[in-house]
Amino acid sequence: MSGHVFVVGADLTRLSCDDVLVPTGRSLRVSPGWCPLLPAELVSDADDAGACVGLAWEAGERVLEVPGDGARRTWLVDTVDDEGRGLPWLLEGAREALDAVARRAVPEPAHGRARRLVGLPALGTGWGGAAGMRGALLQQLLPVLREAAHEHGFDVALVLKRPSDLAAAQRVRRGEDGGWDLPEHLQELARQLGDRAGRGQLAVFLGAGVSAAAGLPTWEQLVDELAGRTGLDDEVRAGLTGLPPQDSAALLARELGNEALEAYVKERFGPGPYALAHALIADLPVQEFVTTNYDPLLEQAAADMGRSLRVLPFEEARPGAPWLLKLHGDAARPESIVLTREEYLRHGDSRAALAGVLHSLLLTRHVLFVGTSMLDDDLIRIAHEVRSALRLEGSGRVHRSGTVLTLRRDVARARLWERDVETVAMADDDVPAAEAARRLEVLLDLIGCLSTPPNGYLLDPAYRGLLDEEERALADALATVADLVPDDGSSGAGRQVAALLRRLGLQRGD
Incomplete structure (x- = not known):
């Protein structure tokens, strides 16, 4: 079965992958940002310019597997072209690396994913000599990655750090057959x-299913984990699953104590590697996000692409800045966590105010629900209130204010919600849940490809080769403007123009 090539803006050291390709040269020196992927005992001579890896090449080889006993494996790839061999040599290195990765058996991909995920940067754009040829590299690297994914059956994530890189890669994909293995109705x-x-x-609502792909527990798993830390007997523990979520949490809080419960949630849902879905969602040109999750993984993924999400209600929203509303609290602020029925009742007024934000989104945006079963009491109540506000007596009007992406078909639940949202299943019941979850990732990848602004690389000279005649003329004219405007701007107008130039891919110092 063929794999898929994802293009995503992220930090490879924090994206959950099974294998990661790290560029280096014959000296086995890597840039400092790659050190978190390497065993500390192999790193030496580390400074701001880089670090040396305590391994050695065999004659003629270009790929080294870094020893380690963790689930994720790091591979060093020689991409420093000291002899001017050009892009064909870089591309051949990518092929050799992916072939080597394929020879390593991975019986179970990370966090139950259907396929192993291999992450790599745009090889050769750092010290490798292809920094000024990013456009040509992307045009030729993407087909190489697709060939490897097809041959070996694993998924590949081309991970890019700069917004202009991501915008250019998406333009390349829009201009060719991206290999979207999706039914036509999902492509539409x-x-x-x-x-x-x-x-x-578009606004996005994230549920626990998104963070489960990063190894965090669903509600049922959290209850089971907490129950394991109590002295409850098996019969009581088994009965927890039959209680409403807030009541099972209340019993556990009584057994453990609120402080211990909050401390566990803070630790369990703290910073860590984020899932591919987090990065794909964070890359979307969306300004408003809502979640019932406690973890900071979406904020981390957004920050790694230079997007600072204001976290409501703990931070003040700013005009034009993207934000994330946490309906049930933030693990970094344990006192804000809403778990038990008592907490739901005690924070009723403040939670009603937060729910009003989601009301507004359902009235003014189209909300994409990802990773939620739509069984949360808050969502049911909010949807009912929005439906009541929009109801026109006798008109029979149906206002669908969102789309819910589910893994499997659930005819009854889709019928229940049909007046409020459209429910779209990724697969039928005969498709394994893990493969359905992967199809959801592919769908998010396609949404990102189609929605990424087409001009984010206009002023990046590394992508001049992608521009047509009109775009080159615009880039030349705007370059003269850039010479007149300092990066921060000294006036209101100057700051606005500087911000526009950055959005168009201006790289100061290029």
């Missing part, structure tokens, strides 16, 4: 949602 859905996102009409 991606086109609709991508159009909404591109026009600023």
